[in-house]
Amino acid sequence: MSEQSVEEGNGRSSSWLRRIWNTTSVPVGAVLLAALIGAAILAISGANPLDAYAALIKGSFGDSAAVGRTLEKATPLIFSGLAVAFAFKAGLFNIGAQGQLLVGAIVAAYVGFSIEGLPAIIHAPLALIAGAAAGAIYGAFPGALKTYTGANEVITTIMLNYVAINLTDYLADGPWKDTTPGNVVARTPKIFDSAAIPFVGDIPIGFFIALLMAVITWWLLYKTTIGFEIRTVGLNPHAAKYAGIKVAFTVILTMTLSGLLAGMGGSIETQGIVGRYQPGFNANLGFDGITVALLGKTHPFGVIPAALLIGAMKAGSSQMQFSADVAKEITDVIMAFILFFVAADMIIRWILRTRAAEGEKITLSTGWGK
Amino acid sequence: MIIKDAPIVLETKGMTKRFPGVLANDHVDLKLHKGEILALLGENGAGKSTLMNMIYGLYHPDEGEIWIKGEKVRLNDPGDAIARGVGMVHQHFQLVPVMTVAENVMLGAEITRGLYLDQRTAVTKVHELSMQYGLEVDPTAVIEDLPVGTQQRVEIIKALYRNADILILDEPTAVLTPQEAHELFRIMNDLTEQGVSIIFITHKLKEVLAVADRVGVLRGGKYVGTADPKTATEASLAELMVGRKVILQVDKAKAQPGEPVLKVSDLVVKDDRDQIAVDGLSLEVHAGEILGVAGVQGNGQREFVEALTGLRPVVSGKAVIAGQDITHAPPRTITELGVAHIPEDREKHGLVMPYTLADNMVLNRYYQKPYANGIILNQEKIDQDGAALVEKYDVRTPSVYTPASSLSGGNKQKVIVAREFSREMKLLIANQPTRGIDVGSIEFIHNQIVAQRDEGVAVLLVSAELDEVLGLADRVAVIFDGRIVKTLSIAEATRERVGLLMAGSDA
Numbered sequence A: 001m002s003e004q005s006v007e008e009g010n011g012r013s014s015s016w017l018r019r020i021w022n023t024t025s026v027p028v029g030a031v032l033l034a035a036l037i038g039a040a041i042l043a044i045s046g047a048n049p050l051d052a053y054a055a056l057i058k059g060s061f062g063d064s065a066a067v068g069r070t071l072e073k074a075t076p077l078i079f080s081g082l083a084v085a086f087a088f089k090a091g092l093f094n095i096g097a098q099g100q101l102l103v104g105a106i107v108a109a110y111v112g113f114s115i116e117g118l119p120a121i122i123h124a125p126l127a128l129i130a131g132a133a134a135g136a137i138y139g140a141f142p143g144a145l146k147t148y149t150g151a152n153e154v155i156t157t158i159m160l161n162y163v164a165i166n167l168t169d170y171l172a173d174g175p176w177k178d179t180t181p182g183n184v185v186a187r188t189p190k191i192f193d194s195a196a197i198p199f200v201g202d203i204p205i206g207f208f209i210a211l212l213m214a215v216i217t218w219w220l221l222y223k224t225t226i227g228f229e230i231r232t233v234g235l236n237p238h239a240a241k242y243a244g245i246k247v248a249f250t251v252i253l254t255m256t257l258s259g260l261l262a263g264m265g266g267s268i269e270t271q272g273i274v275g276r277y278q279p280g281f282n283a284n285l286g287f288d289g290i291t292v293a294l295l296g297k298t299h300p301f302g303v304i305p306a307a308l309l310i311g312a313m314k315a316g317s318s319q320m321q322f323s324a325d326v327a328k329e330i331t332d333v334i335m336a337f338i339l340f341f342v343a344a345d346m347i348i349r350w351i352l353r354t355r356a357a358e359g360e361k362i363t364l365s366t367g368w369g370k
Numbered sequence B: 001m002i003i004k005d006a007p008i009v010l011e012t013k014g015m016t017k018r019f020p021g022v023l024a025n026d027h028v029d030l031k032l033h034k035g036e037i038l039a040l041l042g043e044n045g046a047g048k049s050t051l052m053n054m055i056y057g058l059y060h061p062d063e064g065e066i067w068i069k070g071e072k073v074r075l076n077d078p079g080d081a082i083a084r085g086v087g088m089v090h091q092h093f094q095l096v097p098v099m100t101v102a103e104n105v106m107l108g109a110e111i112t113r114g115l116y117l118d119q120r121t122a123v124t125k126v127h128e129l130s131m132q133y134g135l136e137v138d139p140t141a142v143i144e145d146l147p148v149g150t151q152q153r154v155e156i157i158k159a160l161y162r163n164a165d166i167l168i169l170d171e172p173t174a175v176l177t178p179q180e181a182h183e184l185f186r187i188m189n190d191l192t193e194q195g196v197s198i199i200f201i202t203h204k205l206k207e208v209l210a211v212a213d214r215v216g217v218l219r220g221g222k223y224v225g226t227a228d229p230k231t232a233t234e235a236s237l238a239e240l241m242v243g244r245k246v247i248l249q250v251d252k253a254k255a256q257p258g259e260p261v262l263k264v265s266d267l268v269v270k271d272d273r274d275q276i277a278v279d280g281l282s283l284e285v286h287a288g289e290i291l292g293v294a295g296v297q298g299n300g301q302r303e304f305v306e307a308l309t310g311l312r313p314v315v316s317g318k319a320v321i322a323g324q325d326i327t328h329a330p331p332r333t334i335t336e337l338g339v340a341h342i343p344e345d346r347e348k349h350g351l352v353m354p355y356t357l358a359d360n361m362v363l364n365r366y367y368q369k370p371y372a373n374g375i376i377l378n379q380e381k382i383d384q385d386g387a388a389l390v391e392k393y394d395v396r397t398p399s400v401y402t403p404a405s406s407l408s409g410g411n412k413q414k415v416i417v418a419r420e421f422s423r424e425m426k427l428l429i430a431n432q433p434t435r436g437i438d439v440g441s442i443e444f445i446h447n448q449i450v451a452q453r454d455e456g457v458a459v460l461l462v463s464a465e466l467d468e469v470l471g472l473a474d475r476v477a478v479i480f481d482g483r484i485v486k487t488l489s490i491a492e493a494t495r496e497r498v499g500l501l502m503a504g505s506d507a
Helices: A018-042 A049-061 A064-089 A097-114 A120-149 A153-173 A203-222 A226-237 A237-243 A248-273 A287-296 A300-324 A331-341 A345-352 B048-055 B078-083 B101-106 B119-133 B147-163 B178-193 B205-211 B234-242 B301-308 B333-335 B346-350 B357-361 B379-392 B411-422 B439-454 B465-470 B495-502
Strands: B008-019 B022-033 B037-041 B061-068 B071-073 B086-089 B166-170 B199-202 B214-219 B222-227 B260-270 B276-286 B292-296 B312-319 B339-342 B427-431 B458-463 B475-480 B485-488
Touching: A018 A287, A018 A300, A018 A331, A018 A345, A049 A064, A064 A203, A064 A226, A064 A248, A064 A287, A064 A300, A064 B022, A064 B199, A064 B411, A097 A120, A097 A153, A097 A248, A097 A287, A120 A153, A120 A248, A203 A226, A203 A248, A203 A300, A203 B048, A226 A248, A226 B078, A237 A248, A237 B346, A287 A300, A287 A331, A287 B205, A287 B427, A300 A331, A345 B037, B008 B037, B008 B048, B008 B333, B022 B037, B022 B048, B022 B061, B022 B214, B022 B475, B037 B048, B037 B178, B037 B205, B048 B119, B048 B199, B061 B411, B078 B086, B101 B119, B101 B147, B119 B147, B119 B178, B147 B166, B147 B178, B178 B199, B178 B205, B199 B205, B205 B234, B214 B234, B214 B260, B214 B475, B222 B234, B222 B439, B234 B411, B234 B439, B260 B301, B260 B458, B276 B292, B276 B301, B276 B312, B276 B485, B292 B439, B292 B465, B292 B495, B301 B312, B301 B427, B301 B458, B339 B411, B346 B411, B357 B379, B357 B411, B379 B411, B411 B439, B427 B439, B465 B495, B475 B495
Parallel strands: B022 B222, B037 B199, B037 B214, B086 B166, B166 B199, B292 B458, B292 B475, B339 B427, B427 B458
Antiparallel strands: B008 B022, B008 B061, B061 B071, B214 B222, B260 B276, B260 B312, B475 B485
């Protein structure tokens, strides 16, 4: 069947608008449908969905403090979303962003509290880089395992998440525990102010670093030979080998950089928000990165709005609970439905009737479950 | 056969199908009589598959009518087509590899007894069908254990099981060995004798002449004519198909061989199952000559070429290209030595399907100047040179930004040829360079290979098509069981002699 998909290629500009619609219709539809289902659940449980959503929006965008909160929540999600999306481009499913983020968070904390007297201009970047490096190493590991032993990265990264959780728990309750008199909680000491990443008004500077990293990630993927290699390996490893690309090296490199992005997210969470490492404060940031990456169509620039949306829901949920008397967990339910509908994109396409024209291949994700 | 008097079982009237930028079918009128084999001939991209997909309910015509057995029909999906007795065997089989023949045949039309599958009845029915139509196959065999030719028989049985009496075979011989193809033709004749009507899609002219009762030709989406295989010749069919005279015989001067470029001695290579596939192979290819490697598929050709190009490890022996030992060299080193490689499987190794043509054109030199400066890609230059190559190598595509996946087989192959031939080369390794592509593209690629030879390039041509080897090569090396059993000059290489050597007999 040689001529069945001729309609895909019509040059770069002619079907520009249609392409935008094709790529955004599923995420947007997924969000709307999930919101609708959330409203139904709210209505069944006796609340007024309109009030609840109004409170949710007010809590996330209502004033500059709310916007700041949204950006604060979105920042680590941009990083973990970028990490997952980046690995996806090489056909790798990095479920280990959570572990890489935790390792990055605690190492940044260690650099932040253990070194005193450095000027902020050195200390803050140093902690950031140390956390990023820790995440990179932690990501390189499953990459190397895949290359040299054939171990599936989905399995190894899941396992390494547990290792990271327990390792950081141990450090925070053992060698790196906050020894301030009276402290009984497992947590590291507070980082020095010189290591902190501050706010400008209500806006965390970390958010701008996240935006910068999204641009760098995009640039690396689409404008450099390294990105060409990564994408080639992801789309056709046989052709990559034929083309002289070192597939094994590329896999390790991709996982390393993916881990670096997640680790950097952990650093910024420590340095910009929490101020120390404390178990439980970063729960799910890495896992939510999977939702963010898929919702963002695994594109670096798609990750940003996706992270903002999820961040807004997290930021506004307390306000919603407070003023609409609705359990804030409803936002988790909505998030779960968003992920569900993005993954099951046929449902959305059917509803929106954007059943891609005959012959067009629909690929949400290369590399799922390989 | 008295086909003309037989009733018409299938007719299309004014079938038209547009895809953005392409008129895939332009008012096609087609008639199929009961019990005939209608060969539908056309180049890749001529609209054969589109037409068939409409008859099978996969696409919906923009204009036109389909009449089946005297009734005007509207086919919403393949289910509608199947219900009216239309069966289709696709080029890529739709079988579940781990299931048995019987299970595959009844898939989607399962016989059940209460909650249970009635396997026994299925086995019996498959057996009956295979006896009735001479389609020998064991109903209890597992698909993945069967050779490709037998898998194809299962596909045919699947259609017959659903009571198909109009059978569409989409390039059925592309995946078959010559023997298997012969067997298929016998089956096709048996089927038509029992009243089945067959549309046979192909672009192999020999096959058309051998098996068809009537030939319909499509070109550029239009039905351009009907030919009678009793009076038509390969040349006349090719002309009808391409729209101009086609030179089927490659016209070339005598070779002027120079220094040896490739020297292989006692090479041993294993296959994917860790069995020895290349077993002490030795040969030499000189500058300015084409060495054709002839052999039945599966005698180590694939492993040999993969070892030479760095894609497969060498167990022992030695390979030297242009004076440099490349026995254990990685692919990039070999490429940079000036080796061009047309891989056997263009979709697996040769192209990245979702990439644009421009990106595919630089697949193995994206990192070199002028396409990259350090690590920064010069996309503008890539697109620009890609467009020039599309022009020069006559790749039929809407634009250079089109993904490779939307091109026809012949045009995909042209992209690879363009990429490989447009850089400095000393050695060309071409493995099945024209498999499954249309005559126009074959002619083009053959001429390009000869032109390279005349420029002083050493050419190693590996092909399962004996005609191709005999038509192009200056010397013929026959491969059997992983070894070169004999190397003949083209004058000594008669069809019979090479055929015997290929079969392992010492001629």
